[in-house]
Amino acid sequence: MVKLDVRAQVSMVFHLDKCIGCHTCSLACKNLWTERPGAEYMWWNNVETKPGTGYPSNWEDQDRWQGGWSVGQAPSPVLRSQGKLTGLLKLFYNANQPGLDDYYEPWTYRYSDLFDAPQGDVQPSAAPISQITGKPIDIKRGPNWDDDLGGSPLYAENDPNLASLTEDERKSLFEVERMTMMYLPRICNHCTNPACVAACPSGALYKRGEDGIVLVNQDACRGWRACVAACPYKKVFYNWKTGKSEKCILCYPRLETGQPPACFHSCVGRIRYMGVILYDASRIAEVANAPVEKLIDLQRSMLLDPNDPVVIAAAEENGVSAQLLAAAKQSPVWKFVREWELALPLHPEYRTLPMLFYVPPLVPVMGHREEGLYTRAGDRESIFNAIDEARLPVKYLASLFSAGDPEPVKAALRKLMAVRWHRRSLEFKTIDPQQILADAGLTVEQANAIYRLTALSTLEERFVLPPLQREEALSTFGDTAAEDCRQSCGLGRTM
Amino acid sequence: MSRDLLLVALPYASVAIFLAGTIWRFRSARTISSQSSQFLERRWLAWGTIPFHFGIFVVLADHLVPLVAPDMWRVLVSKPWGLLAVESLGAGGAMLALLGLTILLLRRLGTGVVRASSSFGDIAVVVLLIAQAALGFAVASLHRWGSVWSVGTTVPYLRSLLAFNPDVTYVAGVPPLMQWHLAGAWIILALLPFTRLVHMLTFPLGYLFRRPQKVVWTT
Ligand code: HEM
Ligand code: SF4
Numbered sequence: 001m002v003k004l005d006v007r008a009q010v011s012m013v014f015h016l017d018k019c020i021g022c023h024t025c026s027l028a029c030k031n032l033w034t035e036r037p038g039a040e041y042m043w044w045n046n047v048e049t050k051p052g053t054g055y056p057s058n059w060e061d062q063d064r065w066q067g068g069w070s071v072g073q074a075p076s077p078v079l080r081s082q083g084k085l086t087g088l089l090k091l092f093y094n095a096n097q098p099g100l101d102d103y104y105e106p107w108t109y110r111y112s113d114l115f116d117a118p119q120g121d122v123q124p125s126a127a128p129i130s131q132i133t134g135k136p137i138d139i140k141r142g143p144n145w146d147d148d149l150g151g152s153p154l155y156a157e158n159d160p161n162l163a164s165l166t167e168d169e170r171k172s173l174f175e176v177e178r179m180t181m182m183y184l185p186r187i188c189n190h191c192t193n194p195a196c197v198a199a200c201p202s203g204a205l206y207k208r209g210e211d212g213i214v215l216v217n218q219d220a221c222r223g224w225r226a227c228v229a230a231c232p233y234k235k236v237f238y239n240w241k242t243g244k245s246e247k248c249i250l251c252y253p254r255l256e257t258g259q260p261p262a263c264f265h266s267c268v269g270r271i272r273y274m275g276v277i278l279y280d281a282s283r284i285a286e287v288a289n290a291p292v293e294k295l296i297d298l299q300r301s302m303l304l305d306p307n308d309p310v311v312i313a314a315a316e317e318n319g320v321s322a323q324l325l326a327a328a329k330q331s332p333v334w335k336f337v338r339e340w341e342l343a344l345p346l347h348p349e350y351r352t353l354p355m356l357f358y359v360p361p362l363v364p365v366m367g368h369r370e371e372g373l374y375t376r377a378g379d380r381e382s383i384f385n386a387i388d389e390a391r392l393p394v395k396y397l398a399s400l401f402s403a404g405d406p407e408p409v410k411a412a413l414r415k416l417m418a419v420r421w422h423r424r425s426l427e428f429k430t431i432d433p434q435q436i437l438a439d440a441g442l443t444v445e446q447a448n449a450i451y452r453l454t455a456l457s458t459l460e461e462r463f464v465l466p467p468l469q470r471e472e473a474l475s476t477f478g479d480t481a482a483e484d485c486r487q488s489c490g491l492g493r494t495m
Numbered sequence: 496m497s498r499d500l501l502l503v504a505l506p507y508a509s510v511a512i513f514l515a516g517t518i519w520r521f522r523s524a525r526t527i528s529s530q531s532s533q534f535l536e537r538r539w540l541a542w543g544t545i546p547f548h549f550g551i552f553v554v555l556a557d558h559l560v561p562l563v564a565p566d567m568w569r570v571l572v573s574k575p576w577g578l579l580a581v582e583s584l585g586a587g588g589a590m591l592a593l594l595g596l597t598i599l600l601l602r603r604l605g606t607g608v609v610r611a612s613s614s615f616g617d618i619a620v621v622v623l624l625i626a627q628a629a630l631g632f633a634v635a636s637l638h639r640w641g642s643v644w645s646v647g648t649t650v651p652y653l654r655s656l657l658a659f660n661p662d663v664t665y666v667a668g669v670p671p672l673m674q675w676h677l678a679g680a681w682i683i684l685a686l687l688p689f690t691r692l693v694h695m696l697t698f699p700l701g702y703l704f705r706r707p708q709k710v711v712w713t714t
Contacts, residue, residue, distance in 0.1 A: 007710075076707075084703050091529075091699070092548045099537050100608065132535070133611040198707035201699035209712035222697050223528035240535055240612055243528030284708075319712075 004314040005282040006304060008324045009192070009212030009355050010255065010274060010465065012264075013336045013343045014185055015454060016361040017416060018271040021148070021183035023047050025263035025272075029187075032262050033249070038241025040106035040131045043143055044248035045263045047185045050400070051159040051173065052146045054184070056102040059234040060160040060347070066096045067232030068195050068350030069288060076285040077351050079198055081230045087201055096229040097238075104141045106131040132240070149181050156181075161399040169393055180391040182361045184400075185271070187263060188235040188248035189346070189354030190214050192279065192302075193288040196247070199230030204245075210324075212355060213250045221245055232350035258467035260459075270457070275331030275464045276324050277355065278304040278315055288351045292403050295348040302353070303338055306331065323466035330464045332453055333357065340442075340450055342412045349403040360397045360409050362416045383421065383436060387413045414440040415450070422447040501678060502663045506656050509681035516688030517696065529694040530617065532609050539602040547595025551624075553588030554631070557581065561642070561650050568650075572642050581642045582635075589632045596625045616690040623686070627679040634672050649673070 029045040048054040062068060062080065072078035082090055090096075109126035117124030130137040146155035162170050172178055190207075194214050197205040204220035205227055207213070216227070216236070223243040227236040236247045251261035259265065264272040279302050287298040304311040306328035315325055328334065336343040336359060343357035387394060387410060394406045394413070402408040418433070418440035425433035437447055453461060520527065533540050561568040571577040600621045603609050635641050652665035666674070687693060 079707075087702055088699070093533070093541055093545050095541075097533060097537075099534055105608070130608070130611075132608045135607065135611075193708070197709050201702040202697070203699075203701065203705055203709060206709040206711045209710045219524040221528070222694065222699070223531050224699070225531060225533070238531070238534045240532070242526075243530040281710075 003282070004280050004304065004311065006278050006311060006315040006318045006320060007212065007281045008210065008315070008320045008328065009190070009277050009279060010250065011190070011212070011277040011331075011333045011337075011355040011357070012187075013273040013275075013333050013357045013359065015271040015273070015336075015343075015359040016182060016184070017359060018269045018454070019047070019183040019185060019361070020269045021047055021049065022268050023144070024266050024268050025185060026143075028262040028266035029248075032251070034246075036241075037131075038239035039237070039246065041100075041103045041143075042237040042239075042246065044235070044237070044246075045185065045187045046143065047183055049144075049147055049149055049156075050182050050184045051156040051162060051396070052149070052181075053155045053158050054186075055143060056098045056234050057141075057155075058102070058158060058160065059098075059232075062232055062350070064096070065098070065229060065232070065234070067230060067234070068347075068352055069193070070351070071289055071291075075289060077193075077289040079195060079230055081195070081199060082226060087199065087226060090226065090229075091201060091224050094225060094229055097225055098228070098234065104143060104145075105137060107137055107139060107142075110136075149179065161396055164395045164399040164404060165393060169395070173391075173393075173396075178391055182392060184346075184358075185263075186233065186235070186346070187356065188214060188250070189233060189352065189356040190248075190250060191352035191354050192281075193284050193351065193353040195230040195232060195350075195352050196227035196236050199226040200224075201226055205236075208252075210321075211252075211255070213252050213255075214247070215249055215252075216245050216247055218242075218244050218246075232347065232352065233354075255465065256467060258465065260463040260465065264463060270462065273332040273336065273453075273462050275333040276306075276328040277331060277333050277337070278306055278311060278320070278325075278328050280304055284353065288353055292349055293405060295351070296344065296402050296405070296408050299345060299348060299353055300338060300341070303334070305338070306334060321466075327464050327466050332457075332462060332464060335449070335453065340415060340446060341408070342415055342450070344401040344408055344412065346401060347403070348401075358401055359416070360401055360412055361392070362413055362420075383417055384414055384439065387417065411441070415442055418442050419447045419450050419454070423451060498663065501674065502652075502666060503656075503661045505678060505681045506661075509685040512685040513687055516685070517693070520688045520693055527693055527697060528691075530691045532603075532612065535608040535612060536602065536606045539598060539606070543595045543598035543602055545595070546591040547599060550588040550591030550593075550595060553584055554592055554628075557585040557588065557642075561646065562653055565646060565650050565654070568642075569646050572646070578640070578642065582640070585642065586632075586635060589628055589635070593625065593628050593632065596621055596628060600625060620683075620686070620690050620692055623679070623683055627676065627683060630672060630676040630679055634670065634676055637672065638670050649677070 026043055026045050026047055030043065033044060034040070034042040043055060046055050054060065058064065066081040068080055069077035070080050081096055107128045107130050110129050111126050113126045114124050127136050128139050129135060145151060149156055157174070165173070173180065190212055191214065192212070194205070194207060197207060197214060201224050202220050202222045204217045204222070206215060206217065208215065221244040223238070223245065225238050225245060227245055228234070228238055236245050238245050254261055260274055264274055283302050287295075287302050290298045306312070306325065312325060337357050343359045345354045345357055394409055397409045398404050398406045418436050419442070421431060421436045422433040422444070425431040437444065442450070572581055603613055603618060603621060638644070648665050648669050652662065655662040655665070683692070
């Protein structure tokens, strides 16, 4: 057997069944990090309505942006946006980069108008002014312009994921009575095979070895913006004022003092979970280069069981601290992703091996069949049929979370359904949950544990993190140019 | 005396300022960037920056090759086809660069968001480069076959500067326009570390040789 190269990663789960789309996370992040000149338009955390085109507009259209990786000659995948030489040519002009019109021109209001207006018959109003030019602007679009399906014909219908549906399915999605939507909160995935890092000509981006956080060294960044093009999630942003690129830092100053990131901490729906995941870094290239139908399984298998003595020994040998190991054993992320297989990566086909996983949403309740009357889904047949007949087609979810394969999404939804029916059975003795649970592949203990972690979990259960203690390292901002791969560097080749 | 000032003192001062300035600028690399404005406006940028950069590289090569390898150059321009190639490449490059720079300047001044985010230096370097390229173009077209006559004048003069044994007699007879073109070069070189032009010193050749992924431990 090949030797394990164990790395620890602070990883995440977003439970979409619980997201209420309130944007509190986005604002917590904005207030903390991006209220600066040049960063006004950045939303390191944003919440998208799906179906919708998201932010920046149509970020999932990789034919246009060329983000992420494609299958390359074994053993490693290749960046879609550039090769080594084309990367240098694209320094001068890079056609795959989003611009102001894909985001929006940031603006504020001239509030002084409210005070300075002369006395008159009408109430004064504050004129919108551009935060770039300082001049009045005609606002054309803004962040979340398509929130809650606002402007559907312009936005929702252009969602690239709808390509997986038939014409009829697409139509029925936008009939008023059947209209449906879900929320997709997004931050940087702190990927295991980050395209942003691989694309940076200056080597300014790097992944921290201890916790896997992906950062941009602001001293090494030269503003070439190859990372912006390469990140398929468009989670690196270019600061037009400083001329450097920036991204979500997973609130590492908070993590290092034992606090969860601001977006996690402030989440009203408590949808966010954070925990340590151990993974085998020697398999990154192989997994990222796998055939598309194997991506989910292989990425799962790359994550290592924190209770396995072999894994523990290899982790210790790699210098994973005792606190991190202890945290890994309590990790809610391990439970959601591996034990219960409820959480899936967003767009695994981008091959960056994201470390943020999503529990697909079960809402809205099924039952559109009977002209607006809900059928009482009493027997288990119709319980699981309901998943196939959901207003939000499984195919759509599969396009988001499992590279088009409906099975992993269905399996997760079945489990979510079974947990609900199990809870209901405790109140209504007429329901026998045993068979439903068995069909979904859950034990009663698991159903209870899922219920507890989903509905009742405390802050400490949702965020299982030791202080990362990097502040004890000699220098946090040490020489990030000096790379040190310990054992494997992911993609090992130079070209 | 004033000629020595222009032909000896200015070059050395310029190189000294360039070196000291570069070291100073790189002491903290926080401000070193291409200062791209593609995010704000990309259509006109493409029409400006691509011909400009392409043109300026051709022009720079046309200037540097004779300096580095004068003997080879002499042989090259003594052949009609060589002369023609060198001169037309230079003229083509200069025209591309000038065209690109003009578009860049108009764009910089004419696009609200780009104008608002420009520093004085951002506008100044484009103006300076236009002036310098136009001067060079004027020399080349008014005093034909510069690639030949420079071999006996500016080339040995510049090499004498490099050898710390300045000899201005080589350039005593060059046209005044050429003298201005030389002075312009020294001014731009001296300003380079203090403006956005510093980006050309950070060409990331290392990208060719590094591993795709980069993992850094500090503990
Ligand atoms: C060494 C290789 C070079 C690279 C990789 C490079 C790259 C770039 C990039 C990325 C930009 C920003 C364009 C944008 O707004 O997106 C830029 C702008 C600029 N570069 Fe270069 N450059 C190089 C060499 C040079 C040289 C040799 C010169 C002049 C002698 C030069 C002069 C300029 C100027 C004046 C601008 C500003 C254009 C404007 O007004 O927007 N560059 N360069
Ligand atoms: S999601 Fe984050 S880590 Fe992954 S490629 Fe994008 S910026 Fe890099």
